[in-house]
Amino acid sequence: MKQHVQFGVEALEAANIAPALVNVVSEHHERLDGKGYPASKTSAQISKEGRMLAIADMYDALTADRCYKPGMPSQKAMKILLSEAPRDSTVIWCRCLLNAWVFILWAVWLSCRTTNWPWWPNKTLRH
Numbered sequence: 047m048k049q050h051v052q053f054g055v056e057a058l059e060a061a062n063i064a065p066a067l068v069n070v071v072s073e074h075h076e077r078l079d080g081k082g083y084p085a086s087k088t089s090a091q092i093s094k095e096g097r098m099l100a101i102a103d104m105y106d107a108l109t110a111d112r113c114y115k116p117g118m119p120s121q122k123a124m125k126i127l128l129s130e131a132p133r134d135s136t137v138i139w140c141r142c143l144l145n146a147w148v149f150i151l152w153a154v155w156l157s158c159r160t161t162n163w164p165w166w167p168n169k170t171l172r173h
Contacts, residue, residue, distance in 0.1 A: 051075055051084050070095040074103045078140065089140075097140045101127065101147050120155070124148060 051072060058068045073096025076082035078089035085091075108123035127144060 048075070048083050069093065070099055072096075074099040076100065094140075094143070097143050098147070101144055105147070105151075120151070124151075 051074070055068055055072050058071060070093060072084070073087065073092050076085065076087040076092050076096060077100075078092065078097075080086050080088040104127060105123055108126060109117045109120055111117045128148070
């Protein structure tokens with residue numbers, strides 16, 4: 047399972063994707079406390095973009111339907127993300143980026159509810 051990061055990196059490199067973008071993908075399972083994978087990078091070594099992708103990836107993992115589990119409601123996923131980012135800690139998520147993620151997702155959700163955008167994936171905002 048953990049090899050998917052390396053497989054993704056190799057596929058992007060083979061497609062001549064810019065090295066900076068490949069680096070971001072390579073960091074999406076790193077943790078600020080150094081307990082992530084594949085390189086066990088610490089907070090000083092993880093790019094801001096890699097941190098943002100990690101938050102988006104975790105949100106997707108929680109809310110998307112998988113063959114082994116149904117996706118959970120957006121609100122429950124947000125609770126989990128926020129509970130893993132205490133205000134005074136940088137163990138897993140960068141709190142300021144997580145706060146921005148929550149704000150942006152809320153703003154998009156609110157806009158879609160008021161304008162009824164057809165492309166918005168309603169299943170991710172189940173109640």
